Amino acid sequence: MELVGTTKQLQVAGLLAQGLQNKEIGAELGMRPRTVKQHVHKLAYKNGIAGKRIAVLLIAKMTTGSAPMPPKLLKPKQQQICRLVTEGKTNGQIAQLLGNTEHVVKNYMQDIFDITGVWNRNELTRWYLLRKNYIDKFSAGVDNYCGA
Secondary structure, three states: OOOOOOHHHHHHHHHHHOOOOHHHHHHHHOOOHHHHHHHHHHHHHHOOOOOOOHHHHHHHHHHHOOOOOOOOEOOHHHHHHHHHHHOOOOHHHHHHHHOOOHHHHHHHHHHHHHHHOOOOHHHHHHHHHHHHHHHHHHOOOOOOEOOO
């Protein structure tokens, strides 16, 4: 199946499929590794791919025509952070409330973004509010699945 994306994003995907790392792809295309990562994430988003190993899922979609979609599982701590983000709290405020460092909260946020397939706090707020009733129903520990 053809991936949908810009020419640069498709070039990145092609080099990724050849087994090159972000640093190598960046050198090949004259961009920073972080820019390569952004192209991969945007390409995944455009093609409906979300989850932790986005590069693997992109390659799977390129070679088989479909990407396995991991379930959107949010752990209780991640659900709590989603709720706090929805309330407008900053990473620093969330860190204070949870007794963590801001760096730990940033890591949680990146994991949450990867799991939910969103790109920023606004999208996360929308994603969370659309699923809030479902999350509340199962947050008692029965099942923490937050599917669409």
